[in-house]
Amino acid sequence: MRCLVVRILLFGIFFCSSVRLLAVDDTAFIVASLRRHIDVLASPQMKGRGYVRDGRVRAAHYIEKQFRQLGLEPVGDGGFQQHYTFPVNSFPGAMQLTLSGRSLTPGADYLVDAGSASFSGAHLPIRVVDLSAQPNLSVAFGFDPAATMWVLHGVDSFCCRNGVRRHSLPSMLPRGCYIIPQSTKAMWTVDRQQQPATVLYVADSLVPSSGNADVKVQARLREMKSANIIGCVPGTLKDSFIVFSAHYDHLGMMGSETIFPGASDNASGSSMLLYLAGYYARHPQRYTIVFIAFSGEEAGLMGSAWFVDHPTLPLSHIRFLTNLDIMGDATDGITVVNATEYPARYSQLTGINDAHHYLPVIKSRGKAANSDHYHFAEAGVPAIFIYTNGGKGYYHDIYDKPSEVTFRNVPQIALLLQDFVTGMQEN
Numbered sequence: 001m002r003c004l005v006v007r008i009l010l011f012g013i014f015f016c017s018s019v020r021l022l023a024v025d026d027t028a029f030i031v032a033s034l035r036r037h038i039d040v041l042a043s044p045q046m047k048g049r050g051y052v053r054d055g056r057v058r059a060a061h062y063i064e065k066q067f068r069q070l071g072l073e074p075v076g077d078g079g080f081q082q083h084y085t086f087p088v089n090s091f092p093g094a095m096q097l098t099l100s101g102r103s104l105t106p107g108a109d110y111l112v113d114a115g116s117a118s119f120s121g122a123h124l125p126i127r128v129v130d131l132s133a134q135p136n137l138s139v140a141f142g143f144d145p146a147a148t149m150w151v152l153h154g155v156d157s158f159c160c161r162n163g164v165r166r167h168s169l170p171s172m173l174p175r176g177c178y179i180i181p182q183s184t185k186a187m188w189t190v191d192r193q194q195q196p197a198t199v200l201y202v203a204d205s206l207v208p209s210s211g212n213a214d215v216k217v218q219a220r221l222r223e224m225k226s227a228n229i230i231g232c233v234p235g236t237l238k239d240s241f242i243v244f245s246a247h248y249d250h251l252g253m254m255g256s257e258t259i260f261p262g263a264s265d266n267a268s269g270s271s272m273l274l275y276l277a278g279y280y281a282r283h284p285q286r287y288t289i290v291f292i293a294f295s296g297e298e299a300g301l302m303g304s305a306w307f308v309d310h311p312t313l314p315l316s317h318i319r320f321l322t323n324l325d326i327m328g329d330a331t332d333g334i335t336v337v338n339a340t341e342y343p344a345r346y347s348q349l350t351g352i353n354d355a356h357h358y359l360p361v362i363k364s365r366g367k368a369a370n371s372d373h374y375h376f377a378e379a380g381v382p383a384i385f386i387y388t389n390g391g392k393g394y395y396h397d398i399y400d401k402p403s404e405v406t407f408r409n410v411p412q413i414a415l416l417l418q419d420f421v422t423g424m425q426e427n
């Protein structure tokens with residue numbers, strides 16, 4: 001009798017684990033996997049996966065290590081990493097701003113324009129210039145602009161009057177230091193060029209109209225090596241590829257202390273990429289499933305542009321590419337960029353969702369050059385970009401941390417994509 005019970009138990013354990021191998025993962029398992037990766041990729045040790053203290057290199061090592069541990073194979077002759085370079089204006093050193101005796105906190109109180117040059121000045125008199133009243137920039141700042149801290153008002157009306165885009169204004173200013181007061185939260189970026197001027201976007205409530213300023217900004221323009229990480233789970237069809245991509249780079253650091261963690265953008269998508277790589281390593285398909293972690297996205301889609309120009313697999317053999325960028329909170333569902341370009345694939349996706357009720361809504365969007373799918377689609381590779389809708393909206397700021405990422409409805413995206421891949425191989 002006891003023996004029979006043990007046998008039944010053993011059979012039960014064996015049966016359950018077999019089912020587990022065949023079945024989809026449960027949502028708690030998927031969230032645990034996503035959480036494990038995002039907590040590393042957006043941790044302080046990764047330095048915002050950018051261009052100060054080798055953040056991007058640390059992240060590349062982590063992703064390659066995961067690919068190896070999962071048993072993925074490299075795609076191409078050069079191993080998992082595809083190297084290339086591009087120039088970046090980085091801020092590896094001092095970042096200090098004191099206005100009329102009040103020391104401001106970088107990231108929280110102000111951002112430096114990403115194209116800014118180095119600048120250092122003590123007890124600079126603060127002067128307000130109303131650009132809306134200036135005929136042109138050359139007469140606005142006198143003979144020695146670098147001897148003053150200029151507070152620029154009327155920027156929008158100046159730009160509007162002169163047909164200048166707001167983000168282009170800093171590159172038109174002469175060498176010197178300028179404050180542009182911000183009434184709304186500013187977002188940081190990466191620039192591949194350095195301009196003569198140093199421009200600081202400061203919360204307007206913190207900008208005095210007189211007094212003096214101390215400022216120190218260290219900028220460095222140089223060529224930066226980056227790497228795309230590419231691995232695959234070979235299928236029985238070795239020359240038909242279904243590709244998942246996500247960029248792992250972010251903005252890095254603004255000075256030696258301020259980190260932009262980039263949890264939602266795009267440690268979340270990278271975590272989904274790693275989860276899917278693990279899933280397909282356990283469940284190889286008929287098609288070969290390829291996983292590309294792109295670098296250089298924030299600097300202008302540099303990694304995906306490089307890959308499309310130097311592909312390690314024939315682009316014409318890619319049956320479909322799904323790019324994942326911002327995968328942190330799908331409370332309000334997802335948006336599919338390029339849905340209008342590939343209506344049959346889009347209706348396949350919505351059909352699966354209607355049948356299984358994975359997500360509350362799937363929105364359709366047209367063409368947009370807003371992530372790494374873009375250069376593939378332009379090169380004739382069918383490609384979509386999926387991002388989530390939900391969360392607190394922390395984006396390109398110091399608050400985009402793992403603790404703010406909920407992963408609400410995100411495991412359902414993984415299940416949707418798995419059904420999508422199954423469907424793609426059937427027709």
Ligand SMILES: [Zn+2]
Nearest residue numbers: 265266325326
């Ligand atoms: Zn992104």
